Amino acid sequence: xxxxxxxxxxxxxxxxxxxxxxxxxxxxxxxxxxxxxxxxxxxxxxxxxxxxxxxxxxxxxxxxxxxxxxxxxxxxxxxxxxxxxxxxxxxxxxxxxxxxxxxxxxxxxxxxxxxxxxxxxxxxxxxxxxxxxxxxxxxxxxxxxxxxxxxxxxxxxxxxxxxxxxxxxxxxxxxxxxxxxxxxxxxxxxxxxxxxxxxxxxxxxxxxxxxxxxxxxxxxxxxxxxxxxxxxxxxxxxxxxxxxxxxxxxxxxxxxxxxxxxxxxxxxxxxxxxxxxxxxxxxxxxxxxxxxxxxxxxxxxxxxxxxxxxxxxxx
Numbered sequence: 001x002x003x004x005x006x007x008x009x010x011x012x013x014x015x016x017x018x019x020x021x022x023x024x025x026x027x028x029x030x031x032x033x034x035x036x037x038x039x040x041x042x043x044x045x046x047x048x049x050x051x052x053x054x055x056x057x058x059x060x061x062x063x064x065x066x067x068x069x070x071x072x073x074x075x076x077x078x079x080x081x082x083x084x085x086x087x088x089x090x091x092x093x094x095x096x097x098x099x100x101x102x103x104x105x106x107x108x109x110x111x112x113x114x115x116x117x118x119x120x121x122x123x124x125x126x127x128x129x130x131x132x133x134x135x136x137x138x139x140x141x142x143x144x145x146x147x148x149x150x151x152x153x154x155x156x157x158x159x160x161x162x163x164x165x166x167x168x169x170x171x172x173x174x175x176x177x178x179x180x181x182x183x184x185x186x187x188x189x190x191x192x193x194x195x196x197x198x199x200x201x202x203x204x205x206x207x208x209x210x211x212x213x214x215x216x217x218x219x220x221x222x223x224x225x226x227x228x229x230x231x232x233x234x235x236x237x238x239x240x241x242x243x244x245x246x247x248x249x250x251x252x253x254x255x256x257x258x259x260x261x262x263x264x265x266x267x268x269x270x271x272x273x274x275x276x277x278x279x280x281x282x283x284x285x286x287x288x289x290x291x292x293x294x295x296x297x298x299x300x301x302x303x304x305x306x307x308x309x310x311x312x313x314x315x
Contacts, residue, residue, distance in 0.1 A: 042131060043131050043132065044059075048064065048065065049062050049063045052127065052128050052132065054104070054123070054128065055115075055127075057112070058104060058110045059110050060102055060103070060104060060109040060110070062100065062101050062132070063081050063098070065092050065098045065099075066091060066092025066093075066097045066098050067095070067097055068095040069095075070099050070134050070137050070138070071087075071091060071099065071137075071138045071140060071309070071313055072099045072101065072125075072128075072139050072140065073142070074103065074125060074139070074142065074146075074148050074149050075100070075101070075102070075106065075145050076145050076146075076168070077236070077243060079228060079231070080106045080107030080109075081100030081101060081102050081107055083224075083227060084098075084142075086298055086302045086306065087305075087306060087309065091309075094310055096310065096314075101124075101125065101128055103121060103124065103145075103148075104116070104120075105231065105235020105236070105238075106235060111232035111234065111235050116238035116239045116241075117242050118147060118242055119151070122148055122152040122155055122156070125139075125148060125149070125152045126152060129161070130160070137160050137161045137163075138161075138164075138312070139153065139164050139165070140165040140309070141165070142167040142168055142298070143167070143169060143269070143270065143295070145167075146166045147170060147174075147243070147246055149164060150164075150251050150252065150255065154254035155251075162257060163257055163258050163259070163260070164257050164258070164260070165261075165262065166259065166260070166261045166262070166263075167263070167298065168262075168263055168264060168295050169261070169263075169278065170274055171251075171274065171277075172249040172251075172278065172281065173246060173247040174246065175189060175243075175244055175245075182271070183274075189243075189244040192240065196236060196237055196240070200229070200233060200236065201229050204225055204228045204229055205225055207228075208224060210268050211294060211295050212294050213264065213292055213293050213294040213296075213300045214292065249281070252278060252282050253282070253283075255282050255285075257284070258285075258312075259285040260285070260308070260312045261279050261285055261286065262288050262290065262308060263275035263289065263290065264293030264295060264297045265289050265290060265291050266291075266294045267293065267297070268294065269295040270295060272289070275287055288308055290304065290305070
């Protein structure tokens with residue numbers, strides 16, 4: 001009797017599994033296609049996001065969860081929108097719409113050979129915001145994403161983004177200059193580029209060793225490292241070159257929208273004095289230090305991060 005019940009359970013489970021992936025016919029299994037609606041302006045929508053055409057033959061994936069005021073997240077290098085998992089699971093339950101962009105070359109987006117400069121990546125954000133007809137946006141840029149959102153906000157004078165959030169952002173610049181003599185030397189970035197060309201997965205593991213202030217489980221580390229490893233190799237290298245050379249000192253004073261700067265005091269990738277410099281350059285800005293956070297601020301102090309972000313969005 002027990003064996004018969006077990007067999008029935010297995011058959012039922014198999015039927016459910018087949019139903020989820022397709023329909024069995026005399027000719028075999030016909031895969032079930034995800035529902036999608038083609039929109040005329042180059043947007044294909046699915047149940048949990050969109051594929052937005054930002055130029056001919058190049059589509060970016062945009063996760064879209066919840067309803068309410070839209071908060072658009074732009075990830076860091078070399079990550080994707082899933083790095084904002086603590087925010088994706090928090091904001092929709094508080095009446096806020098979570099929108100996470102996978103930049104070109106990352107996550108579910110296309111990975112063309114070119115376009116990893118900040119002018120193009122800022123234009124991609126501009127195209128996504130417009131094609132999704134978003135209004136009253138809070139734009140969140142993390143690390144490299146902070147550079148992109150800074151450049152976007154300073155460049156595009158459109159009434160879409162009402163608030164800006166910079167998280168662990170290396171602005172005005174990441175590498176050494178007369179104004180920032182203690183920043184990373186360009187030669188150090190060049191050495192890192194060489195390592196990426198020979199052992200990208202191993203190099204990524206080394207990068208994340210000092211990423212967080214608090215200890216993370218081996219399973220978490222494996223998950224987080226894999227996000228980076230899954231990035232396109234060319235996009236990873238090309239974006240790093242853009243990071244090495246970028247300088248947004250002239251962009252920061254052009255930012256007029258209310259700006260929240262969230263930064264880990266123990267951030268070794270982007271030292272805290274960079275956040276102080278950005279705060280000084282952006283007139284309408286507020287700096288919130290995270291005393292127990294490294295570069296992975298939205299994981300190190302998740303609850304504080306979510307609270308500060310929600311308060312800023314709702315005010």
